[in-house]
Amino acid sequence: MSGATSVPRKAREEAATGTVAEAWRGYVNKVRGGDVGSLPAVLGFVALVIFFSTQSGTFFSLLNGANLLQQAAVYVFVAMGMVFVLLLGEIDLSAGFTAGVSAAVLGVILTKHGMPWPVAVVGCVATGAVIGLAIGMIFARLRVPSFVVSLAFFLGLQGAMLGIIGDGGTIPVRDETIFAIMGRNLPVVWGWVFAGAGVALYAVLGLVQRRARRTAGLPSHPPTLMILKVVGLAVLLGGATYLLNRERSVNPVLNSLKGIPVIVPIAAVFVVGLTFVLRRTAFGRHIYAVGGNAEAARRAGINVPGIQTACFVICSAMAGCAGIVMVSRDTSVSPSTGGSSTLLLSIGAAVIGGTSLFGGKGRIIDAVIGGLVIAVISNGLPLMTSEASAQYIVTAFVLMLAAMIDAMARRRAAATGH
Template sequence: MTQERSPQSAATPAQPARSAPSSGATLDRQDSRVSVGQGGVRGAVGDFGRRVRSGDLGPLPVVVGLVIIAVIFQALNPVFLTSTNLVNLLYDSAAVGTISLGIVLVLILGEIDLSVGSLSGLSSAFLGVLWVNQGWPVVLAIGAAMLSGAVIGLLYGIVFTRFGMPSFVVTLAGLLAFLGLQLQLLGSQGSINLPYGTALVTFGQQQFLPPVVAYVFAVVAAGVVFLTGLLNTRERRKANLSYTSTQVLVLRAVALLVLFLLAAWYLNRDNGVPWMFMLFVIAVVVANYALTRTSWGRHMFAVGGSVEAARRAGINVKRVYLSAFVLTGLLAATGGVLSAARLASSSQSAGTGDVNLNAIAAAVIGGTSLFGGRGSAYSALLGILVIQSISNGLTLLNLSSAPRFMITGGVLALAVLIDSLARRSRVSHGRA
């Protein structure tokens, strides 16, 4: 995926070098600071315009795309934006979204995992065989299924770092091998029905946040956004860098609070927010914290930006790659378990079809760069909402899979084009 990428963890070099940016964008230079804190809302608007012109688009294209998709499908079928349909849309987004979150991690490193669909199907098969056929306790069966993905991810990482086999090749081989193992496990039976009414199946089909809990989550989410922004502002102010004013932080938090409360209220008109989708959102938030607030996350972006620069900075490149592949495998297996819970079965078709492509497409459409070094855990959330909205809208129109594939492919191509143009703009502004 990236050029001149060497996975070997060589010795520390003789001369130091700067590490790559930790969040996909360089910090402001001392001679080009713009104190947003002094400009208030007007300064924030101006800063936003400058970032857009320099190619730092953030989630703007995805948000605009979601609005356009909602308007079009609502005009074609008034059922699209009903609370009942949106609840189902969120339910269907959780499993593939969890898989896509793992894809975000390897894409940040400039690598790829083409086998996440097969890994999810294999974990689904492990769950059915161990729980139903072998009589294991459901908790142990789930743990074994998820562990299988982590072990396979570790295997990928070892092959990649020790032997230098491209991730494209090693995971493509895994796609075929583990698909075969999935078919072998299920055998002539083809599928295993999970016991209906059990806690796992109920979680995947019928468990929703109580209305009060949904509102509490909305308030907490807005509060966390405000506190995180406040802490970031204080850190940047101490470092004499540009920062966002408290006024802007408050306005942003209030806007998000209103949005989250309205979303919770509207979904509560039906069954409410699915717990399975909430689990996916929590995973995204945890991953975002790890990527943006820990040394591991900074090392991830550094390696994705430049392997050699990261190695010269003293980063254990091999360990970073291993951790990313392990987490990707673990999240793929978790997505398989969630999918089995949603469908109440483990079948030979699990993880096949468009699962693999949708997981990868969601990460890219959400804003994670194919070139490495840039991305966000929220890419998985935004991207899967785009893909699932397209799929859901076309299903309501009684259209076949053909237009869905073509439209999703077009959206993916547009996302990559925007990423390429933004990257070119950042290069021209000296920020890549």
């Protein structure tokens, strides 16, 4: 612990530039120190996939793989927004019904007023943003605990949904564009273009950053590590694209199914965009600062209530996006849209992925990884047992496990000074 261990400059630079083996050792030390990140979620995902594959013949199939991605989509969208609020160390319990109300607005604009889909999409996301603004203002300005504010909105928004849709009613949505989000696949060629663009973007950004650091005379990662990362991503995306581009329909002559589901590139754009906001802008940095130590952030001149309000707006606007995904999936809006376990599973997705409930630690990709874990469970379990009880209990167990890992990692980090 003592700072008395003065590190000679040469050794310091070697430690930073070092070899792949050293980078690996650095990572192992980080995990041991309590900074486990997404590791438990990735391991859990692999374990669950292997387990369900051995238990059920239909689980490990192309068709089910594509289904899984779509099942994860709703949780991933709500969870991506939730990461912003969790980073503050706060929670938004109303996000599920924010998605529902936004979806209802989408349905009303499309079906009752017959307006074009862009208007409906803007209206839907704006509805979410306004709800987030209200929650954020009450929390940040009046200092009402976010738990209570969002719980009140959780109830109030259910009422608003019933009011908009009508008791027991449903609004059918027949718009082709909205349907395509969850109902269509990319043409095979576009799938490859999309995957190639992803890998190229990653490689170029890495190179640019590396060059900037070298010209500034700062230590940079070993080139081998970067090549390994790019190759790894290429194998992952290429493999997934190859599999998704194959025919997966049970009856190809009647109804051909191949290509990457449309939702995947849409989600990818959000992942890249929101990650950029969190990691590369001052706004994102200030979110982490507020979550880490609000008083320090305030003294550093950061507008803490402003940052907090913005995070709630982003969270609810992302819930609005999730509402569009739900409408596309169900081709209708009912008062139960966004209800039941949507919210808890989404918060669970973020936490399982490695975002801390205590604030200050989390990434957008956590929402994706955690969402996939949640989707594997809700997809795989029904193939084994038809008991609804098992579904609830197993999901609850996984959620609890993630929260416990989070709490233990935090304690370990405090103990080891990481």
